[in-house]
Amino acid sequence: MAGKKESTFINMVLVLFIITLVASAALGGLYELTKEPIAKAKLNKKLKAIEEVVPAFDNNPSEEMYEVAMPSGDKLEFYPATMGGKLVGTAVKTFTTNGFSGYVWVMVGFKPDGTVNNYSVLEHKETPGLGTKMADWFKPVDPTKVKLSLVEKLGKLVGIKPAATKGGAEGDKKSIVGKNPGTINFTVSKDGGDIDAITAATISSRAFLDAVQTAYNEYMKKNNNKEISHVGTHSSATSKQATNSNKEGGKS
Amino acid sequence: MNNMQNFTKGFFKENAVFVLLLGMCPTLGVTSSAINGLGMGLATTFVLIMSNLVISLVSTMIPDKVKIPSFIVIIASFVTIVDLVMAGYVPALHEQLGVFIPLIVVNCVVLGRAEAFASKNKLVPSIIDGAGMGLGFSMALTMLGAVREFFGTGKVFDFPIFKENYGMLVFVLAPGAFLALGYLIAIINRLRKA
Numbered sequence: 001m002a003g004k005k006e007s008t009f010i011n012m013v014l015v016l017f018i019i020t021l022v023a024s025a026a027l028g029g030l031y032e033l034t035k036e037p038i039a040k041a042k043l044n045k046k047l048k049a050i051e052e053v054v055p056a057f058d059n060n061p062s063e064e065m066y067e068v069a070m071p072s073g074d075k076l077e078f079y080p081a082t083m084g085g086k087l088v089g090t091a092v093k094t095f096t097t098n099g100f101s102g103y104v105w106v107m108v109g110f111k112p113d114g115t116v117n118n119y120s121v122l123e124h125k126e127t128p129g130l131g132t133k134m135a136d137w138f139k140p141v142d143p144t145k146v147k148l149s150l151v152e153k154l155g156k157l158v159g160i161k162p163a164a165t166k167g168g169a170e171g172d173k174k175s176i177v178g179k180n181p182g183t184i185n186f187t188v189s190k191d192g193g194d195i196d197a198i199t200a201a202t203i204s205s206r207a208f209l210d211a212v213q214t215a216y217n218e219y220m221k222k223n224n225n226k227e228i229s230h231v232g233t234h235s236s237a238t239s240k241q242a243t244n245s246n247k248e249g250g251k252s
Numbered sequence: 253m254n255n256m257q258n259f260t261k262g263f264f265k266e267n268a269v270f271v272l273l274l275g276m277c278p279t280l281g282v283t284s285s286a287i288n289g290l291g292m293g294l295a296t297t298f299v300l301i302m303s304n305l306v307i308s309l310v311s312t313m314i315p316d317k318v319k320i321p322s323f324i325v326i327i328a329s330f331v332t333i334v335d336l337v338m339a340g341y342v343p344a345l346h347e348q349l350g351v352f353i354p355l356i357v358v359n360c361v362v363l364g365r366a367e368a369f370a371s372k373n374k375l376v377p378s379i380i381d382g383a384g385m386g387l388g389f390s391m392a393l394t395m396l397g398a399v400r401e402f403f404g405t406g407k408v409f410d411f412p413i414f415k416e417n418y419g420m421l422v423f424v425l426a427p428g429a430f431l432a433l434g435y436l437i438a439i440i441n442r443l444r445k446a
């Protein structure tokens with residue numbers, strides 16, 4: 001090709017240098033530009049997850065957030081949600097390293113007695129189509145929202161009734177919502193537990209339940225020695241002070 | 253070869269997946285459902301068009317011996333740009349496709365087109381080639397994803413056709429990818445030769 005550069009040493013070094021320079025400058029600039037929107041998007045996601053997993057609240061859980069360091073060096077984050085000064089639930093940002101490919105971060109909401117209120121999967125790298133099902137799998141099935149399949153619809157036309165959606169025993173065994181890890185064994189049924197694993201994603205299911213269990217353990221540890229003081233002081237003290245008393249309670 | 257042929261060859265005659273057998277890693281890995289296949293395909297299409305565009309412009313300035321490293325840097329830059337921009341401005345979409353985006357760098361379709369086409373052609377044909385190849389790749393991935401999703405879970409694009417309990421799970425798993433791809437290639441080849 002006309003004007004093609006020769007493969008001399010100088011040419012090669014020069015061209016590679018220019019290309020990498022332009023590329024890194026462009027990426028560095030773009031990183032600075034997108035840093036803020038990305039951080040904002042992540043924060044929004046976290047706030048949405050908190051709202052999703054605890055009952056209605058009127059405080060700002062992010063302000064009262066407290067952390068518990070885990071042996072691995074990562075932190076569990078606790079977001080207490082209060083309504084009129086009374087604790088209605090706590091969202092716990094928890095994690096596990098047992099996932100199929102690395103960390104799984106879950107936001108799980110506990111009622112004051114430790115019952116799971118709801119959960120939301122924040123971040124994971126599980127297999128698409130298998131482990132990713134954890135986003136809904138462990139939630140109760142709403143029979144009114146189950147879509148009929150095409151075959152079932154056609155069957156209905158010729159008078160065949162679709163099979164009833166499994167809401168009862170089997171549907172319940174998948175769900176962790178409304179269950180208390182203190183009374184129910186939060187391991188998959190394959191390991192002798194009370195929760196059904198995701199079909200073909202037992203490892204992801206184990207990891208998920210492990211994250212919930214970790215959150216529950218730490219939550220109960222915190223709550224056993226300061227739950228009463230937290231509820232008691234909250235109505236009179238400002239939220240900042242309440243957070244401090246939480247922290248002290250946890251250390252003692 | 254005119255522009256129209258340039259565009260359409262990516263779909264059938266030189267389809268990246270079914271005929272050239274390029275980019276098998278994302279093809280087998282992410283097509284567990286139709287929407288995954290489509291998402292991966294479209295993200296790849298964007299990178300393919302952009303890298304073809306840049307490479308057709310700068311290829312005469314790059315000495316032959318450092319061609320591949322230069323192309324890889326250019327492609328990787330565009331992949332990172334897509335990743336960052338999507339994470340910042342369309343977080344919902346990024347959440348869906350997040351895992352696939354970094355995979356595009358190792359997709360040989362992109363490097364293959366850069367080497368085989370963009371470095372030897374002018375700007376406009378290169379862009380058209382990128383668009384055609386990318387959309388053909390998307391089509392192939394969506395087809396494969398739809399077949400696997402249908403047999404594996406009874407749904408296509410999340411629309412239920414038959415009950416999930418009757419699905420053959422193997423199609424969602426890795427072996428199903430090879431099975432489905434093999435049969436699809438056989439069918440396409442039969443049609444091509446007919």
